[in-house]
Amino acid sequence: MRDTRAHSRKPGLRLWLSGGWITILVLAALLAPWISPHDPLAQDLFAGRMPPFWQAGADPNYWLGTDSLGRDVLSRILHGARLALTVALIAGVLTCLIGAILGLIAGYYGGWADLVISRLVDIWMAFPPVLFAILLIAVLGTGMTSIIIAIVVIDWTRFARVIRAEAMSQSKMDYVASAQVVGRSRFGTALTEILPNVLPTIVALLTLEMGIAVIVEAILSFVNLSISTDAPTWGGMIAEGRTSVHQAWWVLVFPLVALFFTVLSFSQLGEGLKDHFDPVLR
């Protein structure tokens, strides 16, 4: 008991680091139009492939250098964060809501509701997700809404499965029987007894899903299925940077680093929140 407590004190650092990065990113995304040093779309063919500020031949106006068309890398990363975070937030929350509600119903109410939902999840998961996504985008057309719909449609099963299993094991606990003993309704029990006990899992899955959404958005941009090619997206930048990695590594590396830290932070944030706010673990 003591041991686990001593252990779970530490994740404060994890929470601070991941939360800190996400906060910075959110601020950057919100303030991008005002804090970006340049227009992310403005090309300057005379200032193409400028290195970042510490290298020889850098232009101090372009901190993180420019790409082959002379567009400012920093400004494009900041604006790219807008799309990444919007997709992460909307897709994450929608996926979470749909999946968690269905999972809760299946796991707690059982019976035919469970039968229908579980079969649906099984069938759904039989589709290869990448193919599914590309198919969906092909049907829906490119654009942010399509990306979000694709993520929700593909990933709700992840929530449904995990939350169903969790709700099912909670339903067998005597505190659920005890709620019935005192006359709490089925729905009231699901809301006030079961939900607080699956909430830590939901939060961890939600932040994980946000990280996944960022990756999916980047992948779709990378294969040019996201929004218009001009618009600054991390995936699009990585795709462009890849072609000129020997001449201008910074075009590839900086958005890649931003992507990496963001996905990592999202997955760590969930765990950190769980350790910090869950009374049972604390």
Next chain:
Amino acid sequence: MSDVIYDVKDLRLSFPDMSRKPILGPAPRIEILKGLTFQIPKGEVLGIVGGSGSGKSTLGRALIRLIEPDSGQIDFEGTDITHMGEEDLRPLRRRFQMIFQDPLSSLNPRRRVGGIIAGPLRLQGLEGIDARVKEALDMVGLPRAFASRYPHELSGGQRQRVGIARAIALRPDFILADEIVSGLDVSSQAQVLNLLEDLVRELGLTLAFISHDLSVIRRLCSRILVLYQGEIVENAATADLFATPTAPYTQELLSAIPLPDPDQVWV
């Protein structure tokens, strides 16, 4: 009839046997309770004893209608509750309560003790909830400050006291206690049993106390129901049962009780 809380006639209950379920069609049913008839008078502490799997918990859960019997009749204070729906049961639920075997499972781990005791009170629309919570904690001998603790911050015995506090806070007419000391160490067992004895006396509780351990039952109960494979094989006053057990199974149970002073056997 007003001196009888429970009047049970020919109670039968079965569960579907999923292990022998055919691919199509319903599973065959195993009969767990095979026609039980007995009464629980007001103020009595009834012991229900029997081996593991004899149907003690199933009987208890049928009494407070956590499960619905197949047939027979359960009258609670003159009201037939055998097949009553959950909506109709709700106002009655306050009057029969339960203490569970494992408090770690029966207390919601993400609620504070105060909330665990107050929840049922609020649900049943009672007044003066704070005062009632404090009173319940006093009665089970827990410090009032424990109201802000979580279950995992308590010892096993303290947790079981919270389970008792939750049940008595509603001031029920009847309490079912299902193996409530089996999970505790010996000294906590004694303390919880003492507490229960005091509460029975002070509150005039009617109690059904389920246990597989006759020595625990002997101490607390005025009457004992012996269950064997879903049937009542003996229903007698405690003193009579210990003096002249009639059913062979009861004799077997009695011979399994450890002697009070084992030294005497050896010297």
